[in-house]
Amino acid sequence: MHPLSTAMSGLQALKEAEAGCSRCSLYLHATQVVPGEGPADARLMFVGEQPGDAEDMRGLPFVGPAGRLLDRAIADAGLDRIRIFVTNAVKHFKFAQRGKRRLHKRPDAYEIDRCRWWLDQERAIVEPAIVVALGATAARGVLGRSVTISKVRGEILEDNDGGRVLITVHPSYLLRIQGDDEREEAYRSFVQDLRVCAEALERLDRQQPLNGAPDGKR
Numbered sequence: 001m002h003p004l005s006t007a008m009s010g011l012q013a014l015k016e017a018e019a020g021c022s023r024c025s026l027y028l029h030a031t032q033v034v035p036g037e038g039p040a041d042a043r044l045m046f047v048g049e050q051p052g053d054a055e056d057m058r059g060l061p062f063v064g065p066a067g068r069l070l071d072r073a074i075a076d077a078g079l080d081r082i083r084i085f086v087t088n089a090v091k092h093f094k095f096a097q098r099g100k101r102r103l104h105k106r107p108d109a110y111e112i113d114r115c116r117w118w119l120d121q122e123r124a125i126v127e128p129a130i131v132v133a134l135g136a137t138a139a140r141g142v143l144g145r146s147v148t149i150s151k152v153r154g155e156i157l158e159d160n161d162g163g164r165v166l167i168t169v170h171p172s173y174l175l176r177i178q179g180d181d182e183r184e185e186a187y188r189s190f191v192q193d194l195r196v197c198a199e200a201l202e203r204l205d206r207q208q209p210l211n212g213a214p215d216g217k218r
Contacts, residue, residue: 036087089141135170
């Protein structure tokens, strides 16, 4: 079987397995699991925090307001959205019910770590050249430890397994900024972080080394 076909069948099998996940209690209240989505040979993998309300209802990642902002930033950074695999560190929606509204609650360390098994499986199947961790929850899911985003943001790092990781903010952070000028400045910084990925992929294509990353890796 062709390697790409194997990867595609691997992702489908993984989705089916995730649908029965009970590794933590979040599955009890979420509508459904929200697995990753995208090409099996994606060179970039974007990892968010968890599904939101829209994602929980549709069963797809990044289809709400934060996802639309991410799509815009990806395009502005010169990247091709349809060639990117998107997923979350936690696959079930964690929320607090307030009347008819479901308000987002941040996953705790136990939930992130329990769900990391699924994220590791996605990474093993897709084998992205660079993983982009969007926010602190995603960074913990990808690296297996907590980091201070402001200290490592926008740099190509290496994880314990030799994979390349770039850490930046989650697009939902930009949506919470009140001032127009501050929001626009934050958006420009976010796009610049994503441009680092575009430039890194170009360097990899030319077989040039990256900062802190070994030569010759895909």
